[in-house]
Amino acid sequence: MELVRKLKQRQAEGNPVSVGLIGCGQMGSGLAHTINNIDGMTVRAIADIDPQRGIATFREMGVPRDAICSAETAGQLQDALAAHRVAVTPNAELLTQAETIEANVEATGVPDVGAFIALRSIENRKPIIMLNVETDVTVGAHLNHLARKTGALYTVASGDEPGVCKMLFDQAVLMGFEVICLGKCKNNPIDYDMTPQRCEAEARSKDMNSKILASFIDGTKTMVEMAAVSNATGLLPDRPGMHGAKVEIEDLARTFVPREAGGIFAHRGTVEYSTGRFAPGVFAVVYTDDARIRKDMKFITKAEGPYYLHYRPYHLCDLETPQSIAEAVLLHEVTVAAETMHSEVVAVAKRNLQAGARIGGIGSADIYGRIYTYAEAQKQKAVPLGIAPGGVVTRDIAKGEVLSQTAFAPDDSTFIYKLRQQQDEWLVREGRSA
Structure with a gap:
């Protein structure tokens, strides 16, 4: 890939990749700031039910107030973009129609909104990058099918667990390993009774929506993330809800393996999570019985095998999403998407x-x-x-x-x-x- 070179070329030509952002909450506003620091990419329009959030984000990024237009109609949006100004709108559908926007990022976290915006973007042959994994695990297989059928592009974003887990999966397969388990570390045990009211103070201290925080604590987000991984790879949960064992890094390749190898799984090829102390890390446990590869792994990593740990100590959420945008627009490549439902x-x-x-x-x-x-x-x-x-x-x-x-x-x-x-x-x- 030559993404950085291609982006610098776009910057030099005065034609940065033009991005539309749907949803300007914690993730969306963070992504806007990230893009603002990248040569060759720019946020041209923000859609949010509260347009003031979009205005505030542009102002934080140093955009003068008189350069921010409010758009209620497609014509107003197009006029603003043609005048090289930025726009905010409460009508997200407008961004799927705007010719000068090259890709949209869906970051509302609302399944119904995500489905509508994704389909409209696909119908307008505009790449759609999903930070809304809740939509993806519900109708992502169909959306991806429609996009491929029509020559459009649908993808879940890099940076969230599905994207970085898929990266580990692809790397392992391309090295000839069998992927035994793909997983993440959850930074706290699941509390199935968590409500927005109970976590309201914590949410306020973290500048989060209390419902979103509750969905992290009650385990929903972890289930959604690993289902997206499953649907993109064919790996399956070993049991409903997964095991969620508290396992530290040094024990992953001994615990998250089949029972016949001393682990906890009834079958090979699983998605899983741990509540160990290595959040926000993601991991793959892989296997090979090839004697030469095991010899090389012993020399390179000192690991005995035949089960090995591939570990990434972080996922950076919206900070990594620009890679998916660049891959979609410049290379027409998908980061992660489901072909069917597993x-x-x-x-x-x-x-x-x-x-x-x-x-x-x-x-x-x-x-x-x-x-x-x-x-x-x-x-x-x-x-x-x-x-x-x-x-x-x-x-x-x-x-x-x-x-x-x-x-x-x-x-x-x-x-x-x-x-x-x-x-x-x-x-x-x-x-x-x-």
Whole structure:
């Protein structure tokens, strides 16, 4: 890859890669600042339900107030961009239509919004880079299929765990190793009872949305991230929810291996997480029985094998996302995307839910996510997490019970529900379901 050279060339030509940003919360605003420090790439427009957040972010980046335009219509947005000014808008769809924006990044974290924006970007042949993994694990396989079919590009971003885990996976495969386990370290044990109210003070101290923080603490984000890894690689959770064992770096290659090798897994090829002390690291446990490769690994790493640890001590979230943008625009390359469904994140009741109740979304006091194999989730008629928000309980559901189609009715008016129906039909029709 020659991304830096190509970006510098774009800068020298006065034609930096033009980026649209949908969602200007913690991740989105951080990405905008990162891009602001990169030669050859620039944020031209920000869409957010609160346009003042976009204005504040541009001002923090040193953009004069009179160079920031408010755009309510496609014409206003196009006029602003043509005049070499930046724009903010509450209407994210406008960014998917703007000719001078070369790629969009979706960073809202709202599954329904992410599905809509991704599809509209694909329909307009505009690369879409997803920091919204919640959308990806729900309808990402279908979106990727549509993008490849039409010559567009859909990808989950580098920097989040799915992107860096996929990097480790590809590197291991290209070195001839069998990937036994891909995983991440979660920096705290799961608290399934966490609510936005309970973590509000902590969220405020970290400048975070309390629902987003709750979804980290209740384990939903970890389940979502590792499901995205599973769907992109074919590796599977060893059991529903994964093991989540507290394992330190030095023991990963002894613990996250098959039982016949003294580990905890019933099968080879897993996704997993640990609550050890190496967060925010990600890892791959790999295997080879080739005597020569084992000899070389002994010489290079001093490890005995045949199981080896490939470890990256960090993932830098939105700070690494510009690499995916550059790869998408300059090379037309995907960072990570699903070809089919291998795993599903299903909705689980966080408390007793009574018939007739309309439930909240991800990170609410009502539900959390748990990873299952896609086959098992289908068998249980489990409701995918991404289509659960706003649905109605049709019979009482006990705390800890998986929401099933026999006891829960999703909101069928949402965009993501309709797209998920299309995905289910496509998978059956093409015989591509796991």
